[in-house]
Amino acid sequence: MDFQEITKVAIALLTTFGLKVVGAILLLFIGLRLIEFSIRLLRRTFRSQQIEPTLINYLLNIISVTLRIVLIVAILGFFGVETTSFAALLAAAGIAIGAAWGGLLANFAAGAFLIIFRPFQVGDFITAGGVTGTVTEIGLFTTALNTPDNVMTIIANNKIFADNIQNFSANPYRRVDLLAQLAHEVDHNQAIALLKARLMQIPNVLDNPLPDVEVLTFNLAGPVLAVRPYCHNQNYWQVYFDTNKAILETFGEAGFSVPEQRYTVNASANGAHPFIPAPS
Incomplete structure (x- = not known):
């Protein structure tokens, strides 16, 4: 094979690979724009249904991450990468990350349950995780409270969900x-x-x-x-x-007298001190 044939093959391969790279970039760009559009559309839909804002953020974050993972897998498949192997690798990585970040994921799960069961909302005055204050934010992993002495306190969601919660704002009085x-x-x-x-x-x-x-x-x-x-x-x-x-x-x-503690000490019949035995 002479140099011209090698050049032709190299140019053909580079052209094919370049077109794939350009196609992947276009796919990534278009996919991200579609994901952003879908997220905005879902946000409007959820707000029109008067869903809790924190729950909206939870759902949109999960949907956004999931769609981005699907987009990356699709781009890898476009390049001919075996996606089943990638999925297995991703699952293994997820298990490793889950084991390493067990506490973080527990806080995330607890936050999701706090949103679903709604024992309190932003603005409620509560006692949770040993802290009493007004809820200012329910986040993905933590909840923020302002204590009565105006100190911002951040509590892990798992600690809140695993402990007793007192909601002073739940009842009308x-x-x-x-x-x-x-x-x-x-x-x-x-x-x-x-x-x-x-x-x-x-x-x-x-x-x-x-x-x-x-x-x-x-x-x-x-x-x-x-x-x-x-x-x-x-x-x-x-x-x-x-x-x-x-x-x-x-x-x-009313002129009530000031309360005083009073003791009565009675002497014995023979005049001896009540706490000292009389002589025999």
Whole structure:
């Protein structure tokens, strides 16, 4: 075979390979544009159905990654690469990555379950993973909360999903639990009546259900009242602090004595100290 024939064969091979490269680039470009168009179309469709925004992001991310993998496999098949072998290699790589990133994938799965079961939403005030705060974001792997002292706290989704979740925003109202100490000589019925009347004057205290004021327990200082007004979640701390002030002011205006712990020590009949044995 002379040099001219070798040149012709090389040019033919390079031309064929070049056309395949150009075709692959065009296929990649067109495929990516179609994927982006499909994702935008799906996003509009999901939003028109009023689906949770975080769930939309989850679904679109999964669909986008899946379509890109299919596109890459198609391009490899265009070059004559055995796609079944590639699929097996991809599955093996997935298993290896899954073993290495087990915690990360667990957080991803937990995040998906949080979106599906929706124990809370963005804006809810919750306790989850040992943290109490307002939900600002439910991400793929973590959830962000703003604590009452305005500290952004990031919690792994798996920790949230594996623990108890308290959602204070789920119900239309919640109860404020406070205590009021009475002295022994104070008439508890009078104290209860005064507190109930005063609680109804506090802004944002609900009249349905009515506030609860009852004798809860006793100690050395006297009876202890349970003071429990109800309010909407967004008014909790305002009602909490106003109720404390109402207790203080109500008892002061009524002239109730300050509670004191009292002990009674009785001497024995022969005058000996009760804790020292009398001489025989």
